[in-house]
Amino acid sequence: MNETKLRDEIVGLAKSMFDRGLTFGSSGNISVRLDDGWLMTPTGSTMGTLDPARLSKLDINGRLISGDKPTKEAFLHTTMYERRPKANAVVHLHSTHSVALGCLHDVDPANVLPPLTAYFVMRIGTLPLIPYFAPGDLKLAEAVGEMASRHHAVLLANHGPVVAGKTLQDAVYATEELEETAKLFLALQNLRTRPLTSEQVADLHRRFPQNI
Template sequence: MSDAKIREDIVRRAASLYNRGLSFGSSGNISVRVDDGWLMTPTGSSMGDLDPARLSLLDPEGRHISGDAPTKEAFLHMAMYAKRSGASAIVHLHSTHSVAVSCLKCIDQKDVLPPLTAYYVMRVGKLPLVPYFAPGDLELAKAVGEMASDHHAVLLANHGPVVSARSLSDAVYATEELEETAKLFLALQAMETRPLTADQVADLQRRFPS
């Protein structure tokens, strides 16, 4: 895919997330691995109104070389890329239901959401909770990096999900699946639920390896 098409794809998918209420204000960011580094959404920008020509380009060492200044959360992306060599894209949102789950007191911090649907297992799998750090705290990048070796998706406490994948489309689909599963989880809080069994989860993992 050419540089121009990658930029257009980022803008199109970011606008779709924004228009469906999965991003709001200037929250959320996207990055894509390219031949000469990374393209990222700029700091302070709305995902609903991006300019392809003004996307931030970072070199392989993470230095800003062209476009607007990158998202202030670029360090999160770099921490995950450092541990996931097969990742080509990362989506980070402050999506409402995922953030709501990240604020709950009694969730399993090693695996936040139960396997409610097959597609959640296939696209997200286990989702650990990263402890809370203030925005911009570099300790957050360290904590994400420690989990990224074993998990392509993490949930930041009182903050939101960070999801990596082999392509931007896969990263977006997984983030959407995570948000919808969080919504289901919250809707079912007062009810007895029947998540997939361990055997059913293992079967899905064999059929659809990540």
């Protein structure tokens, strides 16, 4: 896909998520890998009204080539790309139910969500919790980097998810699946649940191997 089409895809999918309440205000950011760098949503922008011509274009060293100043969370994206060479897009949202999940006290930091549905297992797999760091803290990038080589999706405590995909559409779909599973998990609190068994999860991994 050429750069013009990638710019249009970023704008279209960002508006779709904004219109459906998955992101709001100036929260969240998107990036796509180019042959010689990245496209990213600009800092302070809202996903509902992005201008394809003003998207931030960065070179392979992270220097701004054209467009507006990139998101201040650009380091989250570049860290994911460094650790996941097959990833071509990254989505980071502050989606309500995923953030709520990252605020809970008694969750397994190695895997925050149980395997409630097949599609969560297929699109996310396991979801580690990254400890809280203030926005913009470079220690957050270090913590994400430690997990990113083994997980294409992570949840930042009290902050939101960061999800990589082979394509932007894949990353968006996985992020949406995470949000819906978080919503489902919260709805089932204090109720007896029947998550997938380890055998069922292993079967899904065999049938639908993740190659991100």
